[in-house]
Amino acid sequence: MNNMLRFIPLSRFYPIITLMVAALICSHYQSACAQTAVRQHQIMPRNSKTVRMLSVGDILLAGPMEKLMSTKGMDFPFKAMSPLFKKSDLVFANLECCISDCGEPVPKKYNFRARPERAEVLSRSGISIVSMANNHAWDFGRAALLQTKQLVEKSGVITVGAGANRTEAHSLRIVLRRGIRIGFLAYLGLFPAVVPESDTEPCLAMGDFESVRREVSAARKLVDVLIVSLHCGIENAPKPSPHQIALAHSMIDSGADLVVGHHPHVIQRTEVYHGKTICYSLGNFAFSTTGRGSGQMLEATMSRGTPVQVKLIRLDLSGGQPHIPRFNQK
DSSP: OHHHHHTSOGGGGHHHHHHHHHHHHHHHHHHHHHHHHHHHHHHHHHHOOEEEEEEEEEEOOSTHHHHHHHHHOTTGGGTTTHHHHHHSSEEEEEEOSEEOSOOOOOSSSOOOEEOGGGGHHHHHHTOOEEEOOSTTTTTTHHHHHHHHHHHHHHTTOEEESEESSHHHHTOOEEEEETTEEEEEEEEEOOSSOSSOOOSSSOEEOBOOHHHHHHHHHHHHTTOSEEEEEEEOSOTTOSSOOHHHHHHHHHHHHHTOSEEEEESSSSOOOEEEETTEEEEOOOBBSSOOTTOOSOEEEEEEEEETTSOOEEEEEEEBOGGGOOBOOGGGOO
């Protein structure tokens, strides 16, 4: 038999050899793919960091709140929540006043201005970034608006939604936490503007649809998570207005991962739109000494490449010192 095999032409074995080689290649390819899949599964959890952000509603450091701070101490409104703030990676809020010693009141019903030294209480309480795109940041004109921004940032708190000109007011602020680039934009969605936007003077970022679509879309490419603050709606209204909804939807459609709303001074509903959360109004935070309005805190858990996870916690605002009611505590 050995002699017979010796004279069999090698060409007779080509089909068998071809099949064996193909089987080996396929087996090697499947093995490599399996190793790659496991490697990705093992590596991703190690590289994937989680950032916890807390967001609260309107903060007023003037008027009745300033009197309260004068009698009970500057830190009093934030005392109950400050320990929790300081444990978080980020704390975002809406600063609903100017902090300044210059300017004249603009023609409107309410004008709020806090003394310059009040700026320090924000950083001391653990707040890391505030929106200034609201209808009270401009209460004493352009110079006071700019001074507010400068004082707040000097204290160590980031500002968004206001600047020395329109370009700066509309600029994206990027915060790096645990390797994750978190972007912030802020807009005032109320018209007409008492202090109009300007290419050469201090102003706020106004939320017209064209600017929102263009800027949110551009910001989407620069960050891992994009958060947009929207100051819009009708005061004390239990439901978001059609304009408020349309503007928030436009933000998500353009690339926002989370929309955080303020202005109504009361809690409004939260919507999941195309898989992304819109909180139309967090309501008040440290705004009234009588507990006027209602407020809640948003807890956002963020990681690269996954939807932002949101939890809402109702706050008790009584006595001018927001806190988590016992029944709502973890």
